Amino acid sequence: MITAENLSLSYGQGQARCLAVNAVSMKVERGEFVMILGPSGSGKSSLLYLLSGLRSPSSGNVFYLGRDLSCMRASEVARMRYECFGFIFQQHFLVPYLTAVENVCMGRKDALGYRARVLLHQLHLAGKENALPTELSYGQRQRVAVARALVHEPQVIFADEPTASVDSELATEICDWLRHYCGAGHICIMATHDSRLIKHASTVYSIRDGHLGSATRFDDFPMTGPNSQ
Amino acid sequence: MRLPVVCMIIPFPGLFYWRNRAKAVPLFLLVASSVLVVGTVATLTGSVLMSVYRANVKPYETYSLVVSKQAGIPRDIANQVVACEYVEQMVPVLDSKVKIKGLFGTEARTILAVPEDSADFCVARIGLRVKKGRLPYAGEDGIAIHEEIATAKGISIGDLVGREVNPDDYLWGIFQVTGILKGDVPCGIASLKYFETQWALDTGELDFAYLVFPREGYRDQMNSYLAMLPGNQVLLRSLETAERQFRSESQNMDLLLWLVNFLVVAIISCAMGLLNTVHLLGRMKEYGLLAAIGLTPAQLVRRAFEEVLILALAGFVLGIVAAKGVLVCIAEWILGPRGIQVSPMGLRAFVFSLPIPVMLSVFSFATIGRHLLRFDFVSIMEGRD
Numbered sequence: 001m002i003t004a005e006n007l008s009l010s011y012g013q014g015q016a017r018c019l020a021v022n023a024v025s026m027k028v029e030r031g032e033f034v035m036i037l038g039p040s041g042s043g044k045s046s047l048l049y050l051l052s053g054l055r056s057p058s059s060g061n062v063f064y065l066g067r068d069l070s071c072m073r074a075s076e077v078a079r080m081r082y083e084c085f086g087f088i089f090q091q092h093f094l095v096p097y098l099t100a101v102e103n104v105c106m107g108r109k110d111a112l113g114y115r116a117r118v119l120l121h122q123l124h125l126a127g128k129e130n131a132l133p134t135e136l137s138y139g140q141r142q143r144v145a146v147a148r149a150l151v152h153e154p155q156v157i158f159a160d161e162p163t164a165s166v167d168s169e170l171a172t173e174i175c176d177w178l179r180h181y182c183g184a185g186h187i188c189i190m191a192t193h194d195s196r197l198i199k200h201a202s203t204v205y206s207i208r209d210g211h212l213g214s215a216t217r218f219d220d221f222p223m224t225g226p227n228s229q
Numbered sequence: 230m231r232l233p234v235v236c237m238i239i240p241f242p243g244l245f246y247w248r249n250r251a252k253a254v255p256l257f258l259l260v261a262s263s264v265l266v267v268g269t270v271a272t273l274t275g276s277v278l279m280s281v282y283r284a285n286v287k288p289y290e291t292y293s294l295v296v297s298k299q300a301g302i303p304r305d306i307a308n309q310v311v312a313c314e315y316v317e318q319m320v321p322v323l324d325s326k327v328k329i330k331g332l333f334g335t336e337a338r339t340i341l342a343v344p345e346d347s348a349d350f351c352v353a354r355i356g357l358r359v360k361k362g363r364l365p366y367a368g369e370d371g372i373a374i375h376e377e378i379a380t381a382k383g384i385s386i387g388d389l390v391g392r393e394v395n396p397d398d399y400l401w402g403i404f405q406v407t408g409i410l411k412g413d414v415p416c417g418i419a420s421l422k423y424f425e426t427q428w429a430l431d432t433g434e435l436d437f438a439y440l441v442f443p444r445e446g447y448r449d450q451m452n453s454y455l456a457m458l459p460g461n462q463v464l465l466r467s468l469e470t471a472e473r474q475f476r477s478e479s480q481n482m483d484l485l486l487w488l489v490n491f492l493v494v495a496i497i498s499c500a501m502g503l504l505n506t507v508h509l510l511g512r513m514k515e516y517g518l519l520a521a522i523g524l525t526p527a528q529l530v531r532r533a534f535e536e537v538l539i540l541a542l543a544g545f546v547l548g549i550v551a552a553k554g555v556l557v558c559i560a561e562w563i564l565g566p567r568g569i570q571v572s573p574m575g576l577r578a579f580v581f582s583l584p585i586p587v588m589l590s591v592f593s594f595a596t597i598g599r600h601l602l603r604f605d606f607v608s609i610m611e612g613r614d
Contacts, residue, residue: 045611054521054607075525082523089610095515097248098240105239107522160610 001187002028002051002156007060009046009210020046022210023060028203033182034189035198038207044191045160047207051189052085052158053077064156082107086149088174090161092141094133100140101129104147112151119147123177139170146174150181157181159190163197175200242535245512256504257544263497263585264548265555267490268578272556274486275577277332278479280415280570284338286471288414291354292440293452294322294466301435306458310441315451317444320347321436323424327374327390327417328397329381332569338378340400340417342424343440354442355414362386362408365420373408374417380568385409402427486581494584498592505537505593509600516601517609530598537593541586548585552578 009021020043028034036044049055051062053069062069064084069077081087094103104116120129123143125136133141142162149157157178163171171194178188179200190201198204206213246253295302295310310319321344326337343351345367352364357375365371372390379385382395384406391403404419428437443451452467509516516529524532556573564571 049607049611054610078520078523078525080523081521085523087521087610089521091612093514093518093610095240095518097245102239107519107524108239110237110239110241 001030001065002189003063004047004051005061005063007047007050007062008058009043009050009055010058019210021050021057024207024210024212025060026205026212026215028187028189030185030187031182031202032187033179033200033202034187035201035204036189036191036207036212037193037195037198037204038191039193042207043210044193044207046210047212048158048160048189048191052087052156053081083152084155086152086154086157088145088149088157088159088162090164092133092138092145094136094141094144096133099130099132100125100136100144103133103144104151106148108152116147116151119150120144123147139166142166142170142174146177150177155186157186157188157190159188161191161193163192163194168196171197172200238532242532243539245508245536246540252508253540256501256540257547259497259501260541260544260585260589261548261551263493264545264582265551267493267585268549268552268582269555269559270489271486271581272552272573272575272578273332273559273571274482275575276564276569276571278482279572280331280336281479282475283413284336284415286468286475288339288355288416289466289468289471290448291356291414292442293448293455293468294324294438295441295455295458296438296464296466297435298462298464301433301437302439302463303435306463307436307439309458310439310455313451313454315443315447315454316441318347318350318442320344320351320440320442321421322438322440323421323428324438325401325424326399327378327382328395328399329378330567330569332564335397337399338375338415338417340372340374340419341440342419342421344421348418348420350442351440352410352418355412355416357410357412357414357416357418360409360411362406364418365407365423367420368422369407369420370402370404370423371407372404372417372419373410374406375410375412375415377415377568377570378417379406379409380566382568490581490584494588497585498589501537501541501589502592502596506596506600509533509597513604513609516604517606520606521610526602529601530594533597533601534590534594537597538586538590541589541593545582545586548582549579552582 004024004026007021007024008019011018011020022043024047036047038044046055050057053062056070064080072080095106098106100120101113101116104119105112117129120126123146125140125143128136128140133144136144142165146162149159159178162174166174175197178190182188182202202218204216307319310316323342325340325342327340328335329338341351345365348364352358359373360376362373364373374390382390384390386406386409388406389403390398390406391400392398393403410418441451441455448468452465452469455465455467458465519529520526553573556571556578560571560573
């Protein structure tokens with residue numbers, strides 16, 4: 001479903017040139033929960049941004065459903081991100097003047113409000129729908145960010161260190177949610193430096209200095225989530 | 230029948246300013262106060278111009294004035310005028326001026342001295358009617374004046390007017406007010422017979438000037454005919470010449486107003502553009518997120534523009550309403566009692582202040598748009614900005 005072929009990304013020029021992603025090839029199928037594991041500065045976030053079309057590669061190609069992103073117009077890539085992809089970032093990036101439910105629907109049509117409320121309820125934020133980010137704890141804000149990524153039921157979730165700033169309990173909960181979401185035939189690609197979380201993934205890649213290691217697949221990937229029990 | 234569901238993208242345009250009223254209020258008030266000032270000044274200057282127009286141009290919509298350049302209009306020329314098929318009536322006249330206090334200094338108002346048997350006709354054709362009292366009799370030292378002149382001068386029936394009462398007036402002699410006139414043209418009517426006794430210039434049997442009234446619908450033809458009268462002997466004052474003079478005198482005022490308007494617009498636009506840019510820079514994460522989610526730069530620019538537009542229009546509406554309120558108060562309590570007419574509900578305030586929200590939106594659009602089209606939202610999302 002998502003294929004990367006010989007993907008590279010470099011910053012700067014000449015002596016200052018830095019290769020963030022170096023000739024990465026990978027393939028992610030429906031239902032997979034892929035974790036890209038690596039230390040800070042290893043290129044995992046850069047790889048995530050390349051796969052999601054947020055950044056254009058210096059060389060190589062990314063295919064989504066067989067379509068080469070580099071052959072698509074910027075507006076088509078933007079539309080694809082809008083309709084098919086969901087993003088969770090390391091920071092929650094909640095808009096301070098919007099309520100929780102409005103943050104979940106951020107950039108979307110207000111018709112999604114009902115689904116946003118349901119999601120917030122499932123993410124244990126019932127009663128906080130109309131709270132402003134300043135009225136939420138850090139963990140609650142990150143839950144809102146998760147709901148925001150899921151509200152339009154995207155085919156692919158890209159999560160860039162979503163658990164970096166939360167306690168282990170919430171980190172586990174977020175991973176459970178993403179795993180559950182993948183169970184419905186979606187894809188989740190998550191960049192993390194926390195090796196304790198790999199137990200939640202179906203496939204784990206390690207990355208170091210922009211080089212992607214071989215995939216470790218967990219055949220017993222459980223397709224269940226917190227609400228499926 | 231199913232009604233179409235209107236869905237709006239969150240955040241709705243204007244929500245930022247609604248929820249951040251502390252940031253919105255200064256911008257809002259900046260626009261509103263600018264519109265208030267420009268709108269009020271434009272209306273007041275417009276009222277002055279309108280007042281001058283009503284006094285000096287509007288009368289010529291109903292008549293033309295043929296004035297002697299020498300000591301009276303020769304008989305053959307008078308006969309020539311009477312013979313014109315477009316002329317309904319020719320009335321001998323002497324005209325003079327009285328001064329009243331205007332909004333910006335003194336303004337002159339015309340007094341027409343006509344024969345008593347033509348006075349009713351003249352009053353009717355000029356669009357006046359006697360509101361109180363009566364027109365002066367033949368040879369009487371009386372005068373009927375327009376209510377605005379009476380109010381401005383603070384006089385009424387029975388009071389005296391003329392150069393001997395007020396040296397600023399060009400009205401030779403002393404006249405007693407016999408009537409108050411009402412209508413669109415603020416002027417006065419006096420007796421020609423009495424006027425001639427006060428008149429220094431002796432024209433003998435000849436008349437010095439004529440009011441020439443056209444047949445209905447033949448004003449232009451009549452003026453074309455009158456324009457062919459010998460220019461070395463008579464001077465023609467028609468609607469065309471009066472309008473030409475009015476335009477040349479008023480264009481400087483409008484030019485000055487537009488210049489002030491331009492400066493206000495430029496300063497406000499810069500100020501608001503900068504404030505908007507400051508606000509925008511504080512919201513780069515929000516715009517970065519929207520871009521990451523999949524909104525195109527054009528959509529982001531449109532959203533930013535809509536916000537500015539809403540704020541500018543809201544400020545504009547408030548400014549116009551406030552300007553109208555201020556003008557109504559000025560008209561009612563300050564200028565009205567002095568006989569100065571102000572039209573608070575005219576379009577002038579709207580026309581002159583409309584460039585404020587328009588230019589402001591365009592300027593903000595240009596500054597914000599340039600920023601949003603260029604910004605690297607991925608760096609913001611990566612936390613490397």
